[in-house]
Amino acid sequence: MPIDPTQRERMRDDLRGIVRGDVLFDELSRALYATDASIFEVEPLGAVAPLDEEDLQEVVRYCASQNIPMVPRGAGTGMAGESLGSGLIIDLTRHFRKIVAIDSETVRVQPGVVLQNLNAKLAAIGRRFAPDPASAATCTIGGMLATNASGSRLIRHGYTREHVDACRIVLDNGDAVSVGRQPPTALPNQARFNDIIVQTNELLRAHAELIRTAQPRTPFNRFGYLLDGVVVNGLIDVPRMLAGSEGTLAFFTEATLRTQPLLEGRAVVLLCCGSLDAALKAVQLAEPLRPSACDLLDRRLLSLTRSASHDAESLVPNDAEALVLIEFEANTPAEAHLSARTLVDLVHARERLTLRVQMAHDPAGAAELWRMRESALPSLYGLGRGARPVAYVEDIGVPPNLLGQFLTRVQDLLQSREMTASFLVHAAAGQAHIRPFLDLSVEADVRRLEAFAEALYSIVLEFGGTVSTQHGAGIARTPWMARQYGPLYPIFRELKSIWDPKHLLNPGKIVSLEPVHPMSHLRRRLPAEAAETANARVTLLVWNPSEISAQVETCNGCGHCRIESSPARMCPLFRVTHAEQASPRAKANLLRRVLADPDPKRVSAADVRAVADLCINCKMCASECPARVNIPKLMLETKAAHFDEHGLDRSDWVLARLEGFARFSSQFSLLVNPLLGNRLARWLMEKVFGISRRRRLPPFAWRSFLRIAEERGWTKRTRPEPVAVQSGSSSGSDPFIELPPLTANHLKSKKVAYFADVFANYNDPAIAEAAVRVLEHNGFEVHVPPMQWGSGVAPLAQGDVETAREYAQQNLRVLAELVREGWRIVCSEPTAALMLTHDYLDLLDDPDAAIVAESTIELTELLWSLHEQGELRTDFTSLNLGLGHHVPCHIKALGKPARGPALLRLIPQMRVHTIDVSCSGMAGTYGLKREHYDASLIAGAPMLEELRRPRVLFGSSECSACRMQMEEGSGKRALHPVQYLALAYGLMPEVERRLRTPISESVLT
């Protein structure tokens, strides 16, 4: 749809006058909505996120009047490009998020509700919405309805369409109507709908026989308009017919879904087989036992899964050629167990089809086996450049009894074309997700893919199968619609012209007026020269050659980073805004666009910075993204480029220089502290520096910890013989460098240099003091390097890389020498530990950065290692306290389990409730700013809710910013775990007084 910029601007202005929701027409927003989880890319005209149904109606009316195509969009996790288009993207995830009503057997929801969030709510009343796509954590009910989604348990629970009672829909002319099983007669005041329903009825009746017969021979199919079983007792089941229509007939704005009881019995069996044949035989033997799921992984997928998942490595023997996971659901655990036992006896003991069998009939064991199977798909994403498993022909279904023969034919086909592929097969349903390994940046591979699809689909149709059983027709599979359905295809076209005569609703999907050429929409790879020059354009941080472009292209758009539920943590700002721009996926798309721009300065533009500012460097996506894309580093680089060109605004400049202000304020604390509680001063601070007047600020210590340390003699050190220290590579951008485990030798030396960082130095030296005392109590020789500076995270977070580098250089000068002398560096502030172990490697290509990274450990990790060696003193007095311990993002980002709660539980009578549900929302200095105050509290709300529980008397967390938020949001005192340890050891009785002192209204004390 060619549109010139003037037309686009006019449309944008028109829509801004009409729509109450968001209207996004700028270049970057268009780029962010140009991709989904498929291999395609189509730049839209713009995007809108309507506020409610009326708003959507206005948009549709406007588009209808201007002939603008409309593309409804859920989470964009579709794999066939079904939510892409050159028209207006209508994002229904941002505002249509309400669960309207939960009844005993049904639930009424808006389309933007995420399946996993819905099921979390339903679980509270012992129910669930049964269709279970693997993307449940992110996909929306609207997307599920529109693709007629299903999952591994399809054989038991069927497709989404089988669980819908009624819907509200918006038609092509903007009319909204509630639909269910409709008589083909007129509804009052619904002229357009009456027209549609009468014509649809005629069409369905006239072609009833064709609709019945022109179907694939497989019982599982979701391709095309699903017209079978739609007319029941003379009524048209409109929701059932619209399910799977991929937004081409109407918009869903609400749905009434039937729910199922959560069953008590579940047993899972994992069969490791020596051949694909044996695995398929085992599946056949399982079928009479009526399993609820039956997933098969081939050798290639198995080996990828084994290398990506520790669970798989230990559960699956090396010589396994195929693996089958079979699940039984039943009303009671005993019933489920019996089925599983019967299967094992049959396939393992009697038929000897398996090398190894695992059975689990308890929830934890079953979850572990499922986790292993679920890690299969993400393992495909972690592969970098070059040949990767391509999702294009991945949605095939054949009659289940022909599956074995079909797979043999496919393997022959692959062999004849010298291609390899991974297979994930829902075996009992005859569904095969086949992903050939190809490099789509190479033209020859693109052609091979086209030819392979052609040959493969011919086999599928020969077997009476379908080209789509699960994922969608979209751009990828619409071209095969006519071939699969033959005489039924013209009926699809008629249906489309009844509902959407102008072809404005998601045009080109399912039926198309023009031929669809999927390969012309292939997602653009970075042009070769852009990939080559990416590092030269934006290299304010340390990158390996061509690493930036490789990182950007490794993001496959899967959308997993839109997850909103625990235990996942990413992405705090997405969870607050629900805006695509805030998602980590958007950040990868942003850089892909910017790097492809001929203007090398594009990266430093204000609009780019605005998207980059939607990353608060919590680093959670870097560890939770299945492809391990290092989004936070990419965003730091982007902010750095902006800083390099434009500097900082006043507020960011102040935050970047936090350490200088803290040093100054500590020196003049007698003057400064009263001002922190003074309304006028806080108002002024907000006006001048942008620091929220609502945020209670921590007072400054009148003596910094480094001064205290000097007075106590902690800054002196013995000078042992230097030790040889091996350094690794210094240019590390792997977000999770495996640091060497703390060995017995390291512990024996018991010499640690304590790194305090800003907060413990200038605001709360009691933390640093507790750290030193607890370490000494446990026999450590502690040295406090007097020339240490803060870690430099504040300037780095603002993109002021030069200042951050100065901090890094100073600290490395001090710390590397200590490491060479045999000292280990210990940090009580997780962010400081992260800076020393990861970010300094990104800031400086310096061997000292590597040796400091390898020798740095976070305090609770050190103490826990000591405990594991049996060397932590346990001469604690009991503390009868109920604590809520919040696990900070940066503790998780260090890549080890959080040790704080376990350490605290060593204290007699201490009751510790681990809070690991969300970011605290502070994100360093983010929550200090006026414009972020509310968002910060929303981001931290799940954590605060846990903290407010009556059984939790006090808070605990390693991170100083998190503790600020904990006190601010709950009114409960929050300390570093080492302070509780110091109290329990009897080293710092004054901690008890601190716990008793109420938190001041205006200033944190």
Ligand SMILES: Cc1cc2nc3c(=O)[nH]c(=O)nc-3n(C[C@H](O)[C@H](O)[C@H](O)COP(=O)(O)OP(=O)(O)OC[C@H]3O[C@@H](n4cnc5c(N)ncnc54)[C@H](O)[C@@H]3O)c2cc1C
């Ligand atoms: C890792 C991964 C695993 C997956 N596993 C499965 C699986 O097991 N089973 C499965 O079925 N799918 C699976 N999918 C595909 C995808 O998640 C599903 O198709 C899902 O239902 C799409 O939901 P969505 O919210 O992302 O919708 P989108 O992808 O945004 O949109 C899908 C379609 O729905 C339309 N649409 C969205 N909202 C509306 C609305 N309100 N009204 C009208 N039309 C609308 C869009 O126009 C589009 O045609 C997987 C995807 C990924 C990335």
Ligand code: SF4
């Ligand atoms: S950043 Fe990771 S999780 Fe997000 S879309 Fe990209 S690959 Fe998927």
Ligand code: SF4
């Ligand atoms: S680092 Fe954190 S804030 Fe930034 S994109 Fe990733 S999850 Fe979101």
